Amino acid sequence: MREWIITNGLGGYSSSTDFGGMNTRKYHGLLVAAIKPPYNRKLILSKLDESIEINGRKTILYTNKANGEITEGYKKLTSFEKDIIPIYTYKVSKVIIEKSICMIHEKNAVAVIYRIVNQKSKTKFNLTPVLNYRDFHSLTTNTKFDFSQKVSEDKEKVQIEFEKNQIVNMGIKDAKYEVYDNDIFYNMEYDVEKERGFDYKENHLVPGTFTVELKPNEDKEIVFICSTGDKNGIAIDEITNFSGKEIIENELNRINKQIEQSKLLNKKSKIKNKEYKDLVKDYIVATDNFIVKRQSNNLHTVIAGYPWFSDWSRDTLVSFEGLLLLPKRFEIAEEVLLGSINKAKDGLIPNSFSEYTGKPLYNSADSSLLFFEAVNKYIKYTKNYDFVKDNLYSEMKNIINKYIDGINLDGNNIYLDDIDYLIVSGTPKTQNTWMDVKIDGKAITPRNGKAVEINALFYNALKIMQELNKHWNKKIPQLEYSYIAKKCKKSFEKYFYNSEKKCLYDVIGDDKIRPNQLYAIGLSYPILDCDKEQAKNTFVTVTEKLLNNYGLMTLAKGEEGFSPKYEGGPYERDLVYHQGTTWPYLLGIYYDALKNLIKAEEDPKIKKTLKNTLSNFKLNVANVYTNEIINGNTIRKYM
Numbered sequence: 001m002r003e004w005i006i007t008n009g010l011g012g013y014s015s016s017t018d019f020g021g022m023n024t025r026k027y028h029g030l031l032v033a034a035i036k037p038p039y040n041r042k043l044i045l046s047k048l049d050e051s052i053e054i055n056g057r058k059t060i061l062y063t064n065k066a067n068g069e070i071t072e073g074y075k076k077l078t079s080f081e082k083d084i085i086p087i088y089t090y091k092v093s094k095v096i097i098e099k100s101i102c103m104i105h106e107k108n109a110v111a112v113i114y115r116i117v118n119q120k121s122k123t124k125f126n127l128t129p130v131l132n133y134r135d136f137h138s139l140t141t142n143t144k145f146d147f148s149q150k151v152s153e154d155k156e157k158v159q160i161e162f163e164k165n166q167i168v169n170m171g172i173k174d175a176k177y178e179v180y181d182n183d184i185f186y187n188m189e190y191d192v193e194k195e196r197g198f199d200y201k202e203n204h205l206v207p208g209t210f211t212v213e214l215k216p217n218e219d220k221e222i223v224f225i226c227s228t229g230d231k232n233g234i235a236i237d238e239i240t241n242f243s244g245k246e247i248i249e250n251e252l253n254r255i256n257k258q259i260e261q262s263k264l265l266n267k268k269s270k271i272k273n274k275e276y277k278d279l280v281k282d283y284i285v286a287t288d289n290f291i292v293k294r295q296s297n298n299l300h301t302v303i304a305g306y307p308w309f310s311d312w313s314r315d316t317l318v319s320f321e322g323l324l325l326l327p328k329r330f331e332i333a334e335e336v337l338l339g340s341i342n343k344a345k346d347g348l349i350p351n352s353f354s355e356y357t358g359k360p361l362y363n364s365a366d367s368s369l370l371f372f373e374a375v376n377k378y379i380k381y382t383k384n385y386d387f388v389k390d391n392l393y394s395e396m397k398n399i400i401n402k403y404i405d406g407i408n409l410d411g412n413n414i415y416l417d418d419i420d421y422l423i424v425s426g427t428p429k430t431q432n433t434w435m436d437v438k439i440d441g442k443a444i445t446p447r448n449g450k451a452v453e454i455n456a457l458f459y460n461a462l463k464i465m466q467e468l469n470k471h472w473n474k475k476i477p478q479l480e481y482s483y484i485a486k487k488c489k490k491s492f493e494k495y496f497y498n499s500e501k502k503c504l505y506d507v508i509g510d511d512k513i514r515p516n517q518l519y520a521i522g523l524s525y526p527i528l529d530c531d532k533e534q535a536k537n538t539f540v541t542v543t544e545k546l547l548n549n550y551g552l553m554t555l556a557k558g559e560e561g562f563s564p565k566y567e568g569g570p571y572e573r574d575l576v577y578h579q580g581t582t583w584p585y586l587l588g589i590y591y592d593a594l595k596n597l598i599k600a601e602e603d604p605k606i607k608k609t610l611k612n613t614l615s616n617f618k619l620n621v622a623n624v625y626t627n628e629i630i631n632g633n634t635i636r637k638y639m
């Protein structure tokens with residue numbers, strides 16, 4: 001059983017499975033809307049239960065699991081496909097029913113479009129919305145819903161109001177709506193939640209049914225729209241004014257325009273293999289899902305992953321090049337950079353924002369430093385130094401100064417050791433690197449002190465500031481940043497290299513082999529010289545100990561605490577989240593490290609071997625991306 005997802009550019013989404021649209025997660029739903037984009041997401045329309053009546057004989061098309069039983073609508077399903085939008089095709093007798101699902105861009109609204117063809121008799125098509133209005137992380141166990149509904153005079157439109165003025169608008173042109181009296185769908189079961197160790201049964205509201213009558217030999221388009229009733233939704237008077245064909249064409253044209261603007265598939269493209277061309281297209285379609293607009297400042301931001309996350313700065317900046325620069329979304333890239341720093345405080349860029357209030361959270365020592373790498377890559381693609389100078393440089397300068405002087409906002413305890421010029425961060429009670437799991441207040445992977453990637457990122461940031469000032473011919477700042485960078489690099493080479501294991505300490509004093517050391521050789525300005533043995537040995541050790549076909553393990557086999565499986569309930573999974581679990585997103589920094597080694601290598605034989613490694617690596621990554629990214633998985637795990 002496969003899952004699909006489509007999004008609306010506001011943080012909302014539509015998602016289910018190819019198995020007749022049976023929901024297997026509490027996060028599944030035809031309309032999950034971000035009430036305060038991209039936050040405060042609510043499940044509104046769980047699904048539509050459809051049936052068709054031909055010559056008075058009723059056949060169900062829906063598939064649900066409840067009370068251990070699965071309804072059998074899936075048996076009428078003849079095909080499922082998803083290129084840009086999901087399409088289900090059913091067959092009852094000789095009648096074909098095609099069901100397409102499409103979100104309306106930058107609206108909290110979903111359109112479900114049916115094409116019914118080849119029906120020769122008088123036919124009725126029934127659509128029963130299964131509704132809720134709850135936080136998308138929770139489950140509803142109500143046995144009575146507090147709601148009211150208003151049906152339009154023509155019975156094509158219905159407005160449902162839940163408590164606290166929560167409005168849902170629905171409608172179908174040429175339909176008749178029949179009101180139900182507090183009908184409830186009891187005990188919908190979500191198998192994936194059960195497997196994950198969570199509660200997995202839920203009740204939904206069934207407020208009524210829309211019925212559309214078809215004349216003999218009539219080929220019919222039926223357009224069902226469900227929307228919030230707020231400013232981000234569609235007004236009840238407009239709900240039946242949409243053409244299904246136009247909705248789908250608008251979305252396809254929007255995506256195809258992005259593909260065209262990326263120029264990755266133009267005639268001059270170096271990519272000749274059809275599989276790679278298809279992959280590039282799928283990649284561009286998938287990346288669009290993560291780009292959303294924040295209502296509070298009207299700037300674009302990046303969702304860290306569906307269905308769980310909102311926007312996380314760390315994830316945004318790690319994926320910045322692939323999401324925004326490679327496909328030439330430069331204006332959006334600028335908005336993301338501006339949005340990343342406009343809530344900066346005491347030198348820290350927010351790591352994330354509350355799902356419920358949008359309040360910035362500052363539990364990160366690396367996000368602010370990753371910002372410099374993103375800026376440097378932006379310059380590499382655009383050469384737009386003026387944008388950086390006019391909009392970003394002042395805060396970048398402030399970040400460096402704060403890291404040097406010290407930051408204790410929210411207990412982050414970040415400062416520059418004035419003896420060895422290495423950055424110290426965190427305390428035994430804080431988790432401010434990406435390995436951030438805490439259980440009952442206890443850090444599972446405590447990395448406080450002098451962490452390898454924090455210092456690699458700090459050095460990289462200093463070098464970027466040095467080069468910016470060189471471009472602007474500002475000599476004094478050049479010298480200042482160069483001086484600190486040299487001191488930092490010298491100490492890093494002295495204290496971080498573990499000659500026994502031939503790699504780098506994860507934190508000074510902690511010799512566990514982890515992938516974070518790749519940042520020392522994979523950034524724009526590697527803190528280790530890539531033509532020296534320290535860098536080469538580090539890469540070899542990481543490759544031998546951590547790399548597999550799906551990404552990099554977070555801890556090497558044989559290390560204390562290593563766990564080979566990520567399974568069980570929430571507690572069990574959190575324990576091993578960074579204790580051996582493979583994360584495909586780390587292939588990005590691995591790839592950059594390999595490129596840096598190739599660039600620095602002078603021996604032609606070794607250089608050739610490394611290039612062959614790179615070619616094989618690209619092929620493997622392509623397979624990972626095909627299987628994972630295009631199915632809408634998180635950037636956090638799948639960059």
